[in-house]
Amino acid sequence: MRMELIQPFIGSLDAVLAEMMKEPAKIxxxxxxxxxxxxxxxxxxxxxKGQIEGRVILDMDPQAAVRVAGYLSGAEVDPAxxxxxxxxxxxxxxxxxxxxxxxxxxxxxxxxxPPEVLTEAQCEAAGQDSEATILCFETASGCVxxxxxxxxxxxRTRERTPVSVS
Amino acid sequence: xxxxxxxxxxxxxxPVRYLVVDDSVFARKSLAxxxxxxxxxxxxxxxxxxxxxxxxARTKPDIVLMDxxxxxxxxxxxxxxxxxxxxxxxxxxxxxxxxxDNILAxxxxxxxxxxxxxxxxxxxxxxxxxxLNDDGVTAPVGAGGEKAR
Numbered sequence: 001m002r003m004e005l006i007q008p009f010i011g012s013l014d015a016v017l018a019e020m021m022k023e024p025a026k027i028x029x030x031x032x033x034x035x036x037x038x039x040x041x042x043x044x045x046x047x048x049k050g051q052i053e054g055r056v057i058l059d060m061d062p063q064a065a066v067r068v069a070g071y072l073s074g075a076e077v078d079p080a081x082x083x084x085x086x087x088x089x090x091x092x093x094x095x096x097x098x099x100x101x102x103x104x105x106x107x108x109x110x111x112x113x114p115p116e117v118l119t120e121a122q123c124e125a126a127g128q129d130s131e132a133t134i135l136c137f138e139t140a141s142g143c144v145x146x147x148x149x150x151x152x153x154x155x156r157t158r159e160r161t162p163v164s165v166s
Numbered sequence: 167x168x169x170x171x172x173x174x175x176x177x178x179x180x181p182v183r184y185l186v187v188d189d190s191v192f193a194r195k196s197l198a199x200x201x202x203x204x205x206x207x208x209x210x211x212x213x214x215x216x217x218x219x220x221x222x223a224r225t226k227p228d229i230v231l232m233d234x235x236x237x238x239x240x241x242x243x244x245x246x247x248x249x250x251x252x253x254x255x256x257x258x259x260x261x262x263x264x265x266x267d268n269i270l271a272x273x274x275x276x277x278x279x280x281x282x283x284x285x286x287x288x289x290x291x292x293x294x295x296x297x298l299n300d301d302g303v304t305a306p307v308g309a310g311g312e313k314a315r
Contacts, residue, residue, distance in 0.1 A: 083191070090193050094284050097235075097263040097264075098262055
C-alpha cells in the first residue's frame, strides 16, 4: 500500500487524540499482515467506497477505551457501560473521516459509510480477503491500532477489462 | 468544560433551543454538553435523517446540529427535506467527513454552516452566534451582566 494513502491516517489519529484526550499519540510500529484480523481490544470499523475502496478498523486496549470514555464524559465509567464501545466508534468515525477528507482533497473520491462496532465474528471475517497495513500507536492511556485495507477501484477494474488483440 | 456567555433568543431572551442529530449516542451527549455550556437547551435528539425530520416538526428548534453520515437517511437529504418544509430552519452540519463536495451539497440544500469533528467548543460557539445573529437572535447578557460582544 502506498505511503501517501497511509500518511493521512497517522496525522489524523494524532490530531484527533490530541483534541479529544489532550494527549499525543506516538507511532510505535507499522506492519503488513496477511492473516485474518484478530481483535486486540474494543474495535470499530468504517467502510468506504469509490475510487479507493476498503475499510479501516480502530482497535483500542479496553482500559484505554475506558479511560477515554471517562475523560470525554467527565466522569468515571464502568467498563461494561455502553458508552465505552460508543466512544471507540466515534473515535473511529473522527479519525477515519478526517483522513479520508485529506485523501479527498488530494483528488480521491469516495463515500464513507457509518461506523460499526465489531463483534468477534465480524472480526474474523474482516481480514480474510486482503493484506492489511497495521499501525500501532502508543498513548498515555494505552495502545490504539489502526488496521487498514485499501485498494484502488479504478485500477482493479482496468485490470479485469479484457483487452482486444488484433 | 469552559462556560461561555449564554446565547439567548433575541425575541424573548429565552435559551436557544437545539435539535441534535447524530447516529452516535456519544456524539449527541458530547454536543449536548457543549450546548449546555453555551446556555442552550436540547429540545430533541435524532439518530437518523428520518427521525430528524419528524423531530424538527415536533420541536421547531432554533438550531439543528446535523451529522452527515448516518444510517437510513443521510444528513444532506434530511437538510433538503427540512428546509423544503421549513425554509426558516437554521441547520449547522457537524461531520468528521469534510469533503468540499459534501460541504457544498449541504450548503446548496439549505444548511447554514459546517463544522468538522472533533468539534472545538469555541469554534461551534462562534458558528452558532453567526448563524443566530444572521436571523436576528443574539447573545445579549454576559456572565457579568454586561452586554456580550
